[in-house]
Amino acid sequence: MRSFNFSAGPATLPSEVIYQVQQELPDWRGTGMSVMELSHRSPEFGGILSQAEVDLRELLSIPDHYRIVFCQEGASAHWDMVPLNLLQGNTRADYIETGYWSYRAIEEGRRYCNVNIAASNRIDRYCAIPEQSEWRLDPKAAYVHYCSNETIDGLEFFWIPDTGSVPLVVDMSSHFLSRPVDVSRFGLIYAGAQKNIGPAGLSIAIIRDDLLKQSAPGTPFLMDYHSQAHAHSMLNTPPTFTIWVAGLVFQWIKRQGGLAVMEQRNVDKAALLYDFLDHSGFYRSQVKREDRSRMNVPFHLREPALDEVFLKEADQHGLHQLRGHRVVGGMRASIYNAMPVEGVKALVTFMADFERRYG
Numbered sequence: 009m010r011s012f013n014f015s016a017g018p019a020t021l022p023s024e025v026i027y028q029v030q031q032e033l034p035d036w037r038g039t040g041m042s043v044m045e046l047s048h049r050s051p052e053f054g055g056i057l058s059q060a061e062v063d064l065r066e067l068l069s070i071p072d073h074y075r076i077v078f079c080q081e082g083a084s085a086h087w088d089m090v091p092l093n094l095l096q097g098n099t100r101a102d103y104i105e106t107g108y109w110s111y112r113a114i115e116e117g118r119r120y121c122n123v124n125i126a127a128s129n130r131i132d133r134y135c136a137i138p139e140q141s142e143w144r145l146d147p148k149a150a151y152v153h154y155c156s157n158e159t160i161d162g163l164e165f166f167w168i169p170d171t172g173s174v175p176l177v178v179d180m181s182s183h184f185l186s187r188p189v190d191v192s193r194f195g196l197i198y199a200g201a202q203k204n205i206g207p208a209g210l211s212i213a214i215i216r217d218d219l220l221k222q223s224a225p226g227t228p229f230l231m232d233y234h235s236q237a238h239a240h241s242m243l244n245t246p247p248t249f250t251i252w253v254a255g256l257v258f259q260w261i262k263r264q265g266g267l268a269v270m271e272q273r274n275v276d277k278a279a280l281l282y283d284f285l286d287h288s289g290f291y292r293s294q295v296k297r298e299d300r301s302r303m304n305v306p307f308h309l310r311e312p313a314l315d316e317v318f319l320k321e322a323d324q325h326g327l328h329q330l331r332g333h334r335v336v337g338g339m340r341a342s343i344y345n346a347m348p349v350e351g352v353k354a355l356v357t358f359m360a361d362f363e364r365r366y367g
């Protein structure tokens with residue numbers, strides 16, 4: 009029996025990449041050393057880092073006036089790094105609240121500035137994305153922050169907000185590289201690795217050149233985007249192993265045909281699962297159709313008393329880590345790039361069978 013991992017993160021990685029890591033681990037390209045043992049200042053690791061950058065640039069068609077920074081901190085660190093680097097003496101910033109992760113960014117942002125929540129769907133229990141016409145943006149804000157895929161609530165933006173000349177900052181952690189993106193619409197994009205890129209221990213920031221300025225006084229030096237970009241992500245020892253594996257994932261995506269191919273697969277996988285949910289009276293999905301995430305699919309059993317039985321039987325069928333996040337309960341299937349369509353089919357088959365037996 010094949011098994012599938014629906015964890016939201018750390019999440020499933022392409023099995024091809026896992027086997028490549030296994031094969032290349034003891035002796036990386038005849039160096040007699042594992043990548044984990046290579047000096048980060050060695051030409052070998054330098055090559056790994058710059059190849060990862062080149063591949064990422066190609067995948068996302070990142071324009072030349074954007075810099076890529078590999079950070080050792082998780083996505084959460086950018087909730088501090090963004091205000092520390094982008095406020096530039098301004099005391100106001102706009103935040104959009106659409107779910108758990110954007111809310112966490114707001115809470116952290118409040119330590120540094122007057123946060124204007126320009127739009128919120130909290131009263132709708134995070135079930136739909138507020139339309140841009142309802143947003144109350146502050147034209148004097150230092151930046152607008154939002155989260156384009158809410159990992160826990162299962163909402164995804166399929167449009168890019170228009171913020172005029174105010175830089176747009178986005179947390180793309182859980183759908184980064186799931187489809188093509190017009191990078192030029194953003195001031196700053198950041199994403200943690202362990203959702204759709206690689207192992208935990210890395211986040212990536214893509215920053216427009218003109219936003220790389222002196223950070224606020226007192227900023228820890230590792231949290232300064234400008235210094236990190238200047239030092240080519242080598243202010244200190246970077247997470248070498250994680251960067252290597254992320255680079256292998258970039259090459260895997262290129263071999264699949266790039267982001268347009270990933271998008272089509274993700275569309276197909278998500279449609280399989282949502283169509284099933286829509287035709288079932290036994291399970292329900294709360295998110296508004298237009299805003300449903302292709303990556304993270306939360307759903308509930310109408311009879312929560314069956315939750316534990318569902319999870320136990322799913323495990324027995326090789327379908328793992330389906331428990332929803334503790335703040336929303338229920339179930340969640342994360343179906344990132346590396347989840348094969350067979351995994352989603354197996355899940356739907358199991359869910360239909362479970363419904364027949366318990367519905």
Ligand SMILES: *Cc1c(COP(=O)(O)O)cnc(C)c1O
Nearest residue numbers: 082083084109159179181182200
């Ligand atoms: C997982 C996640 C985070 C937190 O990432 P860490 O790497 O644990 O800091 C932040 N934002 C989003 C959208 C996430 O999915």
